[in-house]
Amino acid sequence: MEQLQELLRIPSPSGYTDQVVTYVKSQLDELGLEVELTRRGAIRAVLRGRDETIQRAVVGHLDTLGCIVKSLKENGRIELLPIGFWSARFAEGARVTLLADTGRSYRGTIVPLKASGHVYNEEIDQMPVGWGYVELRLDERVHSPGDLMALGIHVGDHVAVDSAPEITDSGYICARHLDDKAAVAAMLTAARAVAQSGRKPPTTIYLLFTISEEVGVGASHVLHGDASELVSVDNGTMAPGQNTCEFGVTIAMMDSSGPFDYHLSRHMATLCREFAIEHSRDVFRYYRSDAAAALEAGNDIRTALVCFGLDASHGHERVHADSLAALAKLLYAYITTPPAKPLT
Known part of the structure; x- marks a missing residue:
């Protein structure tokens, strides 16, 4: 839980991830792992095995959803476009930080174009949902594009949306960006347990x-x-018609890119049974993960997808601590046990 809270404090919309990469690398360095960065800034850490001729991998992502500055408006407000796929419905009211090239940051709120019922009356309920119907209101004295540029704000600046985490006595974590920082916290926890x-x-x-x-x-x-x-x-997506496990691990059998590897997926289910980890199996229709990108890049590799149970993904997200504990336990089991059968 402490690891997750630290991750959620660090803004990391896609394209602006140096800070979170530095933090995660420091955590891996403390464990004594071999760590290297790719040219683009992704992290590879190595847990050396007894048999180094067989290599396996576990992957999670550090980047989150966010926004980018599309234009500086005549009224001193800012037009935004989304980074990643998420609805402007979930952006309305969000507190954000604009990250300028100068190193300065500015606070603000994403508001509808018609934000006051005292001005627009019932029109506030008649606005469509979309990124063209919201704008960023900075908490600065800005009333024109020139005022914004004087602060060092430009088209293309990143905007990080506050995670705003809350942990309840019942074990729920409510926050933005649990996708995928909750998984990263589970990976780091499993790695620490192994070390x-x-x-x-x-x-x-x-x-x-x-x-x-x-x-x-x-x-x-x-x-x-x-x-x-x-x-x-x-x-894993919690919703009517889905079979995702809210308090355990979900093993995805297929997503929009197609079925996952038959043998590896069933091996993960076997580990859940052997180690008494609550789990379920599910199929996701509008979903892809790092596994799809790895295959599309031409890697000849078996892939599987294991998930924590998340309600309202890419919106107002919620996960239960039991699901993250189960996920960390499964990752530990996967790392410390042999493959299902010899690999060639």
């Missing part, structure tokens, strides 16, 4: 942290060596 146990994994394990999953690139550029398996760690 503290003194156990050497049966095979070499790569822990991969990508920085562009929300914009579709993800693990296409981070793999190296000859990893035979890739387990992607991401969110």
Whole structure:
């Protein structure tokens, strides 16, 4: 939980991830792992195994949804476009930080174009939903594009949306950007448990942290060596008609890119049964993960997707601590046990 809260404090919309990469690298360095950064800034960490001829990988992503400055408006407000796929419906009312090139940051709120019922009466309920119907109101004395530029604000600046986490006594974590920082927290927790146990994994394990999953690139550029398996760690969608496990792990059998590897997916389910981890299986229709990007890049690799249960993904997200604990336990089991069968 402490790891997750630290991650949520760090703004990391896709394209602006240096700070979170530095933080996660420091956590891996403390564990004594071999760590390297790719040219683009993704992280590769290595847990050396007893048999280094077999290599497996676990991947999560550090980037989140966010916004970018589309234009500076005549009234001193700012037009935004989304980074990643999310609805402007969930942006209304969000507190944000605009990250200027100068290193300065500015606070503000995303508001509808017609934000006051005292002015617009019933028209506030008649506005369509879309990014063309909201704007960023900065908490600065700005009334024109010139005022904004005088502050060092330009088209193309990143805007980070506040995570605003709240942890309830009943074990729920409510926040933005749980996708995928909750998974990263589980990965780091599993890695710490392995390091503290003194156990050497049966095979070499790569822990991969990508920085562009929300914009579709993800693990296409981070793999190296000859990893035979890739387990992607991401969110499972809680909704009517879905079979995602709210308090355990969900093993995805297929997403919009197609079925996951038959053998690896069932191996993850077997580990759940052997280690008494609550779990379910689900299929996602409008979903893709780092696994899809890895395959599309031409990697000859088995893939699986394991998930924590997330309600209202890419919106007002919520996860239960039990689901994250179960996920960390499964990752620990995967890292510290042999593959299902010899890999070639």
